[in-house]
Amino acid sequence: MTSSPSRLSGRILTPSGWLLGHVDYSDRVLRLHEDSTVSPDRIILPGFIDLHVHGAAGVDIMEGAMEGRNSAEQVARAHAQHGTTALLGTTMTASPASIEHALEGLSAAISERAERGSGMARILGVHLEGPFISAKRLGAQPNVVCSATLEVVRHYHAIAPIKVLTLAPELSGHLALIPQLNELGIRVQIGHSAGSYEDGLAALQAGVAGFTHLFNGMTPLNHYQPGIVGAALAHAQFAELIPDLQHVHPGAMRAAIRAIPQLYCVTDATSATGMPDGEYALGSQRVLKCLGCVRLASGSLAGSALTMDQALRNLCEIGIDLAAASHMLSRNPADYLGLPDRGRIEPGAWADLLAFDSDLQLTSVVIEGEALTLQPAPHSAKDSAP
Ligand SMILES: [Zn+2]
Known part of the structure; x- marks a missing residue:
């Protein structure tokens, strides 16, 4: 204070x-x-709020806390240097034991609420990205996917507060689970999904609140089969977008900005963020950073090396007005989490x-x-x- x-x-x-x-x-x-x-x-401008962060500075949040160092705190410090003032620590698809280990580390970084470590972005909670996703749309997530149950999510939620949970709505039991997750105060997002437009629509009606890295890891829009992207563009109030100019073409970014009233930007940053080109960890996988991109050995994009200050410059570079760009990096994610006292500069x-x-x-x-x-x-x- x-x-x-x-x-x-x-x-x-x-x-x-x-x-x-x-x-x-x-x-x-x-x-x-x-x-x-x-x-x-x-x-x-108001501080940036990044709701999808895996790592930075050679550190991955899945490393948890060990030997006096907490990976979540290191990541929150690294991103603070780029203007991120609050974030959600994001877990990868992994074994239950690995997810528990990451959540325990996050819990220690979140629970000391009054004592935010100096130089650290505020860790607002957890974004659980998998394992409740489709094996057909893994992206860079390893294939240890499964269907969610209320018991499992409750168990994870008791270790560290989950604010956002990514799932594929077409998996067995997920549609019925969405309202129950909402009751726990968890925002459910569609991501890593091979579902149809109709699956997306049914999930929105069941209480889905957003979409995880829109366009990436989901069925694309085709005018006969609008897919999950079509459901988002037609109906979503909120969705994530990765504005590194690698994951999404500027034209598709503009279409989304025009269609989705409170679209917000995330980095999906990995441990390679802020590091030289080379080999890094993304959860249990090895990834290569080269020419500003992070890729699996197969060549598919594996998260990003983006920082939020670069995201701001990228949005302005494609012609987005500075105030509108700021809203996508600060106010919209604050509104999504229901935080009226973050993401804006006003008394109080x-x-x-x-x-x-x-x-x-x-x-x-x-x-x-x-x-x-x-x-x-x-x-x-x-x-x-x-
Ligand atoms: Zn991610």
Whole structure:
């Protein structure tokens, strides 16, 4: 907790639009005031909220906590350096013992709520990505899939709070399970699914809230068979998108942005994020990072090496307005999790604040009032750009 108020000045994105002036904050935003003498070159945006994070800096969340180090905390520290102020630690499809081990590590990082480690993004909870997915749409998930039961999910949920759960709705028993998971406070997303448009529609009617990395790992849109992508574009309020310009063509990104009112961006970042080209772990699999991409030996994309500040620049590069891009990185994911005091800069909200120069390079990160010391990036995106 900070005692005396601090201040950031510049062109500030507020819920009612841009304001040239100052934001005063302690751990929460205290005041906004207009001042026409402030330079408009400095841009102040709300902190990024990333609801799909597997790793960074050579560390995978599936490593759990061991020998005095907690992988979830290391990952939360690495992403904070790129403007992520809150995230969901995301597990991979794995054996029950491996998932339990990862959840135990996450639990230790989440439960110390008042004591968020210094320099760390707030870990809001867990995104359980598998094992309740289709063997036909594994992507980079290993083939140890199974159908979910309420007992198993309850067991995992008791170890660490699951906020988001990805499943394939066409698997036996899943449709009936969706409302029961909602009752536990879990948002259910369709992902890694070989289901039809009709399966997607039935799942939405049963209480599905979103779609996991839209377009990737699901049946595509064909005008005779609209698939899971068609169900999302036609009916979804929320969906994830990976804007690394590798997973989804900019044209498909634009179609989704136009169709889905509260589309939000995630990194799906792996341990290779922020690291030089080479071989890394993704859960139990080995992946290769090369030319900004992370791939399995088969060549299929295996998560990303994306950071949220690069996501912002990518969205602007394809012509998305800066305020609209910010909403997809901050406000929409906060709204999805039902967090009215995150993802926006207004009095009473958490002081999760980012400052950028006119090239959209990050210059300051404030998490719940704590101003971070930014480390110079040893391997910048420019080094690994194709
Ligand atoms: Zn993932």
